[in-house]
Amino acid sequence: MRPLPLMAFALGVVAAMAAQVSSAQAGAAINGSATWRERIELPPSAVFEATLEDISRADAPAPVLGRARVENPGKPPIRFRIDYDPAAVDARHRYSVRARVTVDGRLLFTTDTVHPVLGPDSAMSVELLLKRVGAPASTAAAPSVAAATGRRFHGAYMYMADAGLFTICATGQKLPVAQEGDNAALEAAYLQARSSPGASVLAAIEGRIEMREPMEGPPRPTLVIDRFVEIVPGERCEVLVGTASLENTYWKLASLRGRPVSPVEGQREPHLVLQPAEMRVAGSSGCNNLMGSYTLDGKRLNFGQMAGTMMACPQGMEIERAFLDALSKVDGWRIDSQRLELLDAMGDVVAEFEARYLK
Helix, strand or coil: CCCCCHHHHHHHHHHHHHHHHHHHHHCCEEEEEEECCCCCCCCCCEEEEEEEEECCCCCCCCCEEEEEEEECCCCCCEEEEEECCHHHCCCCCCEEEEEEEEECCEEEEECCCCCEEEHHHCECEEEEECEECCCCCCCCCCCCHHHHCCEEEEEEEEEECCEEEEEECCCCCEEEECCCCCHHHHHHHHHHHCCCCCCCEEEEEEEEEEEECCCCCCCEEEEEEEEEEEEECCCCCCCCCCCCCCCCCCEEEEEECCEECCCCCCCCCCEEEEECCCCEEEEECCCCEEEEEEEEECCEEEECCCEECCCCCCCCHHHHHHHHHHHHCCCEEEEECCEEEEECCCCCEEEEEEECCCC
8 A cells, every 4th residue: 555645644634523523513512411409390381591601801791601491491400501712712711501481571589609611721511509589489389480589679779899889779779699590681781871981870670689698798688689680771760768668678676675776896786687488587686697587467566486606705795685575575666767666565665776788
């Protein structure tokens, strides 16, 4: 057999390499599975979507490199495959997979953490645990979409330095925005509508307020967006201060039975936040974190047995004991503008609070 001429051999090698590259590009994909803790079978109108996103830039919406869509996925786990073009991947960038489940366009489940792929670890598969949005539904029937979503808010929204801030028009409450749910849609619409970097726009969203842990510091009330509704160009909030709502407001303790309460240096300020989604109360006595349940019926308000951490602080324990004692006697409430009074069964004020909005 005569040896192939050198030029023919080289052309053969190049062709083989090109075929391998083409094959690799055609078959590039992220494989994954998604599930959730609740034992819920989705209705036929449910849709599962997963996206491969470039999350490198903090000041812009994450570009989507590929997506997977599964209609009527049924019971979890949901298997999916996201095809993408390797030529679009930059080794210096960060990539993540995000997923959600919607029913008739309403968000029901979503990822709430970053799931890195590609990049330094070259991960090509993911296992996602989606979080239920809103109050839990009965496991005996299809979930109620109305119960899964929060209420509608109108507010001034701005996005800067990888963080969103939403000021609720009705109360003036300033809330950080969670990087989950339909937040990406709000970010994208904001970047199109803003007049300049850092300028605010009026937005309408459906969502809820939950206590979340930031990168640094204690948990704080955070706005979780279930559904972005619209941007209202050229409009602004007409009312930024009004009457605070009993629920989903950060209430700072001001006095106990008429005696002013001042925070102890080095401790958190005593406060409460009533969370209606699960009828839970969270807060702090100053020394320890507090948690428990509550019932609300019109102007009747009662707290269940409060639990908390068990730290013994050198100062402030007398405030904690008096705070817990006052909560155990609460039978009613009233609000005057930004001030909350908790009443006992005789109508006497046992504790006073002031609404505080995070800057």
